[in-house]
Amino acid sequence: MKEKLSESIFDKISIDYIRNQVLKNAYGNDDTVIARLDPRVLLIWYCFFGIVPWFLDNVVLLICLFLFVAAAAYKAKIAPLVMFVFCLGVFSQTGYLLIVSLFFGGNAETIVPVLIMTLKVAIVSMASITVFSGLDPDRLANGLLWFGCPERLSFSISFAYRILPILMEEFQNILLSYRMRGKAPKKKGISGKIKYLIYQVKVIIQAFYPLLLNTAKRSRTTVEALELKGYRYAASNKEVKRMKLSSLKIVKHDFAFIAISVVWVFGSIGMSVTI
Amino acid sequence: MIQIENLTFTYPGAEEPTLKNLSVEIEQGDFLAIVGNNGCGKSTFCKTLNGLIPHFTAGDMEGKVVIGGLDTRECEIGDLAQKIGYVYQDFENQIVRPTVLDDASFACLNFDVKDYEEKGRRALEMCGIAHKTDEYIWQLSGGQKHLLALAGAAALSPEILVLDEPIAQLDPAHARDIYEVLKTMNETYGKTIIVIEHHTEYIARYCKHVMLMRGGGIAWKLPAREALCRVEELQKSNIFPPQVTLAANRVAGGAETVLPVTVEEGKEFFGRYPQTDVAKARILDAPPEENTILEFENVSVEYRSVKGDPVRVLNDFNLEIHKGEKIAVIGSNGAGKSTIMKLMCGLLKPSEGKILLQGQNIKEMEMNELSQILSLVYQNPEEMFIKDSIRRDIEYAMKVRDVENYQKRTEGLLERFQLTDLQDRDGRLLSGGQMRRASLAIGIALNPSILLLDEPTANLDIATRKEILRTLSDMKNITDTVMIATHDMQLVCEWAERILVLSGGKLLKDGTREEVFNDREVMKEAGIQPPEIYQMGKEIRPEISCYTVDEFLRLFQREAV
Numbered sequence: 001m002k003e004k005l006s007e008s009i010f011d012k013i014s015i016d017y018i019r020n021q022v023l024k025n026a027y028g029n030d031d032t033v034i035a036r037l038d039p040r041v042l043l044i045w046y047c048f049f050g051i052v053p054w055f056l057d058n059v060v061l062l063i064c065l066f067l068f069v070a071a072a073a074y075k076a077k078i079a080p081l082v083m084f085v086f087c088l089g090v091f092s093q094t095g096y097l098l099i100v101s102l103f104f105g106g107n108a109e110t111i112v113p114v115l116i117m118t119l120k121v122a123i124v125s126m127a128s129i130t131v132f133s134g135l136d137p138d139r140l141a142n143g144l145l146w147f148g149c150p151e152r153l154s155f156s157i158s159f160a161y162r163i164l165p166i167l168m169e170e171f172q173n174i175l176l177s178y179r180m181r182g183k184a185p186k187k188k189g190i191s192g193k194i195k196y197l198i199y200q201v202k203v204i205i206q207a208f209y210p211l212l213l214n215t216a217k218r219s220r221t222t223v224e225a226l227e228l229k230g231y232r233y234a235a236s237n238k239e240v241k242r243m244k245l246s247s248l249k250i251v252k253h254d255f256a257f258i259a260i261s262v263v264w265v266f267g268s269i270g271m272s273v274t275i
Numbered sequence: 276m277i278q279i280e281n282l283t284f285t286y287p288g289a290e291e292p293t294l295k296n297l298s299v300e301i302e303q304g305d306f307l308a309i310v311g312n313n314g315c316g317k318s319t320f321c322k323t324l325n326g327l328i329p330h331f332t333a334g335d336m337e338g339k340v341v342i343g344g345l346d347t348r349e350c351e352i353g354d355l356a357q358k359i360g361y362v363y364q365d366f367e368n369q370i371v372r373p374t375v376l377d378d379a380s381f382a383c384l385n386f387d388v389k390d391y392e393e394k395g396r397r398a399l400e401m402c403g404i405a406h407k408t409d410e411y412i413w414q415l416s417g418g419q420k421h422l423l424a425l426a427g428a429a430a431l432s433p434e435i436l437v438l439d440e441p442i443a444q445l446d447p448a449h450a451r452d453i454y455e456v457l458k459t460m461n462e463t464y465g466k467t468i469i470v471i472e473h474h475t476e477y478i479a480r481y482c483k484h485v486m487l488m489r490g491g492g493i494a495w496k497l498p499a500r501e502a503l504c505r506v507e508e509l510q511k512s513n514i515f516p517p518q519v520t521l522a523a524n525r526v527a528g529g530a531e532t533v534l535p536v537t538v539e540e541g542k543e544f545f546g547r548y549p550q551t552d553v554a555k556a557r558i559l560d561a562p563p564e565e566n567t568i569l570e571f572e573n574v575s576v577e578y579r580s581v582k583g584d585p586v587r588v589l590n591d592f593n594l595e596i597h598k599g600e601k602i603a604v605i606g607s608n609g610a611g612k613s614t615i616m617k618l619m620c621g622l623l624k625p626s627e628g629k630i631l632l633q634g635q636n637i638k639e640m641e642m643n644e645l646s647q648i649l650s651l652v653y654q655n656p657e658e659m660f661i662k663d664s665i666r667r668d669i670e671y672a673m674k675v676r677d678v679e680n681y682q683k684r685t686e687g688l689l690e691r692f693q694l695t696d697l698q699d700r701d702g703r704l705l706s707g708g709q710m711r712r713a714s715l716a717i718g719i720a721l722n723p724s725i726l727l728l729d730e731p732t733a734n735l736d737i738a739t740r741k742e743i744l745r746t747l748s749d750m751k752n753i754t755d756t757v758m759i760a761t762h763d764m765q766l767v768c769e770w771a772e773r774i775l776v777l778s779g780g781k782l783l784k785d786g787t788r789e790e791v792f793n794d795r796e797v798m799k800e801a802g803i804q805p806p807e808i809y810q811m812g813k814e815i816r817p818e819i820s821c822y823t824v825d826e827f828l829r830l831f832q833r834e835a836v
């Protein structure tokens with residue numbers, strides 16, 4: 001039983017699993033309610049939920065907002081791994097304080113401030129995940145472009161999005177080379193397991209070196225292709241930017257999302273006042 | 276259409292010019308193949324056409340290149356890009372956008388073409404991948420990616436398209452698709468097509484002219500038929516004429532100048548020569564003793580998919596591999612060839628069933644033990660270079676295992692693969708053939724008794740390919756069991772004793788080349804084709820199967836004597 005459990009955990013953290021989760025996160029949720037929103041609407045939405053919570057300290061209001069962003073994140077179908085990293089992050093920031101203070105008999109006076117802090121962090125990071133991982137990077141890049149971000153930044157985002165699968169696959173293959181030819185320490189006993197883990201981490205770090213070189217090699221073609229495809233011309237041509245952004249349209253769906261958000265926020269404020 | 280006068284080009288820092296005093300004219304509507312051995316300047320030549328040389332790549336250029344009335348030196352790359360499209364050999368890296376339509380219309384968008392999406396769609400249509408318009412790039416197969424790269428280049432409707440080794444990594448079915456698309460573009464849309472190509476069967480079937488380059492110059496440019504008949508000259512440049520032509524040349528003893536280049540033409544030609552009565556059957560080596568060293572038992576494999584249910588790439592797969600076998604695994608791209616190899620080295624775990632290596636379940640073996648017995652050489656050698664010089668790459672596995680005299684063994688391997696002079700170079704900076712040799716040396720460093728090779732001859736010119744074949748036979752005393760996954764049917768016929776045909780994750784057929792290639796149904800279902808010489812033999816002597824040019828020649832008296 002114990003062996004099974006450790007095996008399944010090992011299976012979970014395999015590089016293949018991580019690769020799958022990253023790809024899922026980038027490409028697997030393009031048909032969700034959140035992904036279909038106009039990126040500009042979502043960015044404005046993020047400006048609200050990413051900033052305003054810092055200035056609030058009403059527990060009820062914060063809980064309401066948290067429920068709302070949690071629902072949005074749920075609708076965006078965030079990959080489990082990202083969710084896990086999120087939980088870990090919030091916990092390591094402030095969540096553990098909450099538990100510690102509960103544990104040592106903290107009363108409402110000590111818990112409330114910690115709870116408020118935890119909620120703030122949770123709302124802001126949950127909103128970030130929803131926007132940056134729920135929206136496909138290409139649309140995000142277009143949204144940023146509209147708000148005046150430099151063309152290069154937005155191109156880099158969508159290009160990263162293009163080569164991500166290639167890089168992941170190559171990285172995996174290089175790691176496999178290490179596994180096949182290297183000699184991992186035996187996994188017996190606690191010290192063996194630790195040594196094994198250290199070895200794995202070392203290999204992962206070492207594998208970046210060939211990955212970088214291989215990427216440098218392939219980028220030569222990419223740079224030439226970009227030149228042939230007129231990328232440099234486009235950067236100095238305002239008309240191209242206009243054409244690119246003309247695909248962004250705010251439709252009924254977006255208005256509905258805005259309306260729900262506004263109603264929810266005011267409802268929450270109302271509730272926090274009455275309670 | 277294209278006029279080149281006295282073109283000489285020297286890369287910065289190079290002592291010798293790469294292109295030497297080239298003059299040539301290419302007419303509109305031509306379908307031209309450029310041939311020549313590795314490093315003769317073919318790719319450099321093509322880059323002078325689209326203005327990358329001299330505008331993008333620095334260097335010393337003399338002479339004149341005129342494309343459709345424009346002097347490349349005087350206009351910008353952007354203006355030339357609308358006249359001439361370019362598809363790289365590593366086409367994957369030329370696709371820069373995440374989705375198909377986006378990439379196809381990217382150039383049009385950049386050049387401020389108002390109906391850019393429409394242009395992109397039309398290009399996709401022309402390349403036959405319109406049904407993939409809304410997909411992500413990573414969802415495409417290798418062949419489809421190549422078609423997309425072509426569509427991206429064709430979207431600006433250039434009059435000229437240049438393709439650098441378009442079919443090097445493709446299975447024969449996809450290769451034909453590419454050439455059919457090119458043919459339509461050439462005939463229906465009147466485009467001028469220029470390909471760099473090693474596969475002369477395709478040149479014979481599709482191209483109108485052939486240009487031979489040698490040492491940075493142009494040896495000649497001739498109509499394709501005539502060019503392919505210059506057997507000796509081509510061979511000197513490491514180009515192998517079509518098998519039919521080669522056989523005809525030998526049968527005629529070099530006495531005829533007009534030789535057949537396709538099976539159709541061969542039928543008439545060989546009819547004129549007297550044939551032997553008895554067909555000598557191939558003498559088979561004694562079949563290896565049935566000593567099973569590796570066994571698949573009802574193995575199924577599933578990959579996690581990005582969306583929806585897991586994908587099954589292997590289904591209830593059973594296989595026994597005996598000691599001393601030479602096995603070729605064939606089947607179209609994505610049939611499961613690489614999956615099988617990865618399973619065997621424990622890099623993938625079966626979701627059901629088990630794999631036994633020398634009677635022991637692979638799952639219970641340590642990776643270290645496994646790699647002593649079994650070794651895999653990747654399709655892409657770059658992924659095997661994990662150190663900064665090939666010497667350190669070769670010795671790595673032995674060093675970490677404290678193999679005695681590992682330095683001495685490394686020297687031996689370097690010598691054996693003719694890498695001693697290159698030992699301090701980074702593997703990535705070597706030429707295609709050198710990289711392949713280095714990856715083989717790395718693969719056999721631990722003296723594995725089973726060696727797995729994934730596409731060992733892809734992307735190689737014939738000379739290098741021969742060298743790899745020789746190395747394979749050299750290695751007999753080191754590794755006795757070899758398994759190769761490949762699209763190269765000539766390699767299969769010359770080398771393999773047992774052939775596994777895969778299709779859609781299932782073992783379609785398992786047998787000798789006689790059993791496999793004579794089974795029409797299997798061939799059709801797996802999308803494979805026997806080498807040309809086999810078809811030629813069937814045309815003149817249906818009852819006999821020949822697989823290599825040498826076997827074919829036994830049908831004729833001259834050679835039989």
